[in-house]
Amino acid sequence: MAVGVRADEWDADSDAGSAMSVTGSFESTYRSLWAPLVRLAWAMTGSRAVAEDIVQEVFLRAEPVWAEVASPRAYLRASVVNAVRSRQRRRLLELRHRPPGREATHIPEMDELWPVLIRLPARQRDALALRYYEDLSLEEVARLLGCPLGTAKSLVHRGLAALRRELGS
Amino acid sequence: MTVDDVETRLRSTYRRVLAQVPDAPPPLGSLPHRRARLRRPAVALALAAAVLAGIVVAAGLVAGRERGSSTVNVAGTGGGAITARSVQAGPIGLAGTAQAVSCVSASWCVAVGSTPLNDPTPGVNGPRYYRGVHDLFTGHGWRSMPAGDTGGLAAGLSGVSCVSTNWCVAVGETTGGGPQRTVIETWNGKRWNRTPSPNASGSNTLLAVACANHDFCVAVGYLLHFGTASRNLAEVFNGQRWTLRPPPSPEAGNDNLSSVSCPTAGWCMAVGDFYSSTPSPPTVDRYANGRWSQLKIPYLTHSGPALAGIACPAKEDCTAVGTVDPAHGLTEHYDHGTWTGQQASDRAGANLEAVACHPHRCVAVGTTPYGTRGQRPLLQVLPASTPPRQATNIAVNAMNSISCPTSRTCIAVGGQLQGTNTFHKGIYLRVEITAP
Numbered sequence: 001m002a003v004g005v006r007a008d009e010w011d012a013d014s015d016a017g018s019a020m021s022v023t024g025s026f027e028s029t030y031r032s033l034w035a036p037l038v039r040l041a042w043a044m045t046g047s048r049a050v051a052e053d054i055v056q057e058v059f060l061r062a063e064p065v066w067a068e069v070a071s072p073r074a075y076l077r078a079s080v081v082n083a084v085r086s087r088q089r090r091r092l093l094e095l096r097h098r099p100p101g102r103e104a105t106h107i108p109e110m111d112e113l114w115p116v117l118i119r120l121p122a123r124q125r126d127a128l129a130l131r132y133y134e135d136l137s138l139e140e141v142a143r144l145l146g147c148p149l150g151t152a153k154s155l156v157h158r159g160l161a162a163l164r165r166e167l168g169s
Numbered sequence: 170m171t172v173d174d175v176e177t178r179l180r181s182t183y184r185r186v187l188a189q190v191p192d193a194p195p196p197l198g199s200l201p202h203r204r205a206r207l208r209r210p211a212v213a214l215a216l217a218a219a220v221l222a223g224i225v226v227a228a229g230l231v232a233g234r235e236r237g238s239s240t241v242n243v244a245g246t247g248g249g250a251i252t253a254r255s256v257q258a259g260p261i262g263l264a265g266t267a268q269a270v271s272c273v274s275a276s277w278c279v280a281v282g283s284t285p286l287n288d289p290t291p292g293v294n295g296p297r298y299y300r301g302v303h304d305l306f307t308g309h310g311w312r313s314m315p316a317g318d319t320g321g322l323a324a325g326l327s328g329v330s331c332v333s334t335n336w337c338v339a340v341g342e343t344t345g346g347g348p349q350r351t352v353i354e355t356w357n358g359k360r361w362n363r364t365p366s367p368n369a370s371g372s373n374t375l376l377a378v379a380c381a382n383h384d385f386c387v388a389v390g391y392l393l394h395f396g397t398a399s400r401n402l403a404e405v406f407n408g409q410r411w412t413l414r415p416p417p418s419p420e421a422g423n424d425n426l427s428s429v430s431c432p433t434a435g436w437c438m439a440v441g442d443f444y445s446s447t448p449s450p451p452t453v454d455r456y457a458n459g460r461w462s463q464l465k466i467p468y469l470t471h472s473g474p475a476l477a478g479i480a481c482p483a484k485e486d487c488t489a490v491g492t493v494d495p496a497h498g499l500t501e502h503y504d505h506g507t508w509t510g511q512q513a514s515d516r517a518g519a520n521l522e523a524v525a526c527h528p529h530r531c532v533a534v535g536t537t538p539y540g541t542r543g544q545r546p547l548l549q550v551l552p553a554s555t556p557p558r559q560a561t562n563i564a565v566n567a568m569n570s571i572s573c574p575t576s577r578t579c580i581a582v583g584g585q586l587q588g589t590n591t592f593h594k595g596i597y598l599r600v601e602i603t604a605p
Contacts, residue, residue, distance in 0.1 A: 030194060031193075031194060035191065035192045035194065038190045042186075043183055043187060048190070085538075086538075111185050111186050113178055114186050132179050132180050132183065133183040133187070139299055142266075142567070143266060143566070143584065146536060146544055147567055148268060148327070148427075148522055148523075148567065148569040148570075149325065150428075151427070151475075151477055151522065153391070153425065154425050154427065154442050157391075157393075157425060158442065158475075160176065163175050167175065
């Protein structure tokens with residue numbers, strides 16, 4: 001099975017004609033965008049299981065309003081970002097009322113950078129995923145995260161600096 | 170290891186790890202909720218109808234309320250209140266987000282931001298090119314300001330400072346391909362014109378500007394050398410031209426200046442964030458007597474302190490706001506050489522992004538989570554006697570800037586998601602403070 005993981009797979013989807021056109025069916029969009037959305041959510045949450053739950057929820061929420069969605073790609077991506085951030089907020093609230101402990105998160109052993117990445121503060125991890133996995137401009141990162149441009153830049157650069165520090169040590 | 174190396178490594182990590190997700194999704198019918206719906210179509214339809222009806226009613230209520238005002242009480246200030254009311258959006262609102270605002274009076278403000286140059290439908294990877302836009306508020310709503318010669322370059326604008334209705338400065342960066350270059354535009358009372366601005370080697374970005382008068386302004390941002398960490402960037406205007414005047418940056422670490430305030434000519438305070446191999450306080454640089462000096466700010470026990478906004482109503486009197494990880498509002502006050510800090514909010518996910526001051530009173534603005542979806546404006550009168558207050562009936566995606574032309578009236582700007590779309594529109598709030 002061919003597995004594409006770069007953000008440009010969204011390009012391929014868009015070139016697929018009606019599959020990703022404004023009038024694309026819900027089913028065809030689900031088939032073509034499920035995997036890219038799970039990968040984005042995984043990059044942001046650090047957990048594949050959580051990512052699949054989030055994307056499932058996003059599609060379930062999208063189906064009843066599908067006829068109103070003008071730009072499926074952009075709508076679903078924003079929905080995933082919002083769902084991830086909502087979950088992060090809930091996690092913060094839960095953690096405040098729970099004794100400290102390590103969260104059980106699946107860490108692929110195939111890449112030493114991954115565990116460092118998922119230990120970053122959530123906002124930095126989100127910003128890096130949108131910037132370097134989704135390949136979005138900083139302006140778009142700021143829009144999706146709901147922060148000023150300077151804050152988005154700061155998050156990306158502080159995230160990169162943290163990774164560099166960890167890799168160099 | 171250089172920044173380029175880290176970027177390459179990071180892309181490679183995403184590629185390798187995320188490849189474990191197969192392209193083929195599980196069948197739609199296998200989704201648990203969907204299976205339940207298929208088994209109970211009548212119940213599902215009834216539930217869906219009820220939910221949709223609720224959404225419609227809720228949306229109607231929210232839309233109706235947003236045309237009104239959101240009042241939040243501020244305890245400890247003699248029974249006063251902050252009233253935040255959304256006002257007619259300006260042209261930036263067509264598809265962009267307002268990044269900064271500067272008011273000369275309660276009926277004359279300028280907001281700047283950027284809007285996608287291409288079709289407003291976000292592209293596959295988002296629009297790459299932006300056009301800087303300026304909105305003018307005259308008390309009767311917002312309208313677009315005439316742009317003059319802006320050099321034909323795609324640019325985003327992040328900061329603005331107005332000295333009078335005839336003179337403002339806006340700053341930003343070029344967008345699109347190649348290294349970013351600084352952008353400085355000047356309003357002469359009739360139109361905006363691109364002003365020559367210096368650049369250092371690397372990628373140059375200006376995020377904020379402050380003008381004490383027509384002859385003295387400072388713009389700040391950051392410089393990204395190729396393959397190295399970011400460095401503070403600052404440019405000073407002497408009434409004739411802009412010159413590079415960067416504050417010192419430590420060798421090891423990433424510096425970034427986000428905001429600057431200049432209450433008098435020749436004296437400014439700039440804030441931002443700094444990240445290195447060890448926990449670090451935020452960046453604070455003071456400009457006085459023609460040179461920059463780094464100031465010590467008390468180290469916070471919270472990790473990742475970053476200051477996003479500063480306002481100095483007078484020399485040696487400044488208030489800065491920002492965030493500590495994992496996203497709590499932070500305020501710092503500077504009084505004649507001494508910084509004192511406090512965490513402003515225990516709201517998880519809250520951020521303070523900007524602050525505006527009059528003598529003895531400041532108003533900070535930011536965002537805070539609302540329910541499980543969306544964000545709401547966060548307002549706080551400083552010095553803080555109570556936690557920040559949330560304007561619960563105004564939906565925002567970002568609140569970016571605030572300007573207070575009087576002690577009781579402020580204008581705050583930001584962006585708002587539009588319905589089921591991902592396009593943004595500018596949002597403009599009029600904030601009234603009725604506290605004594």
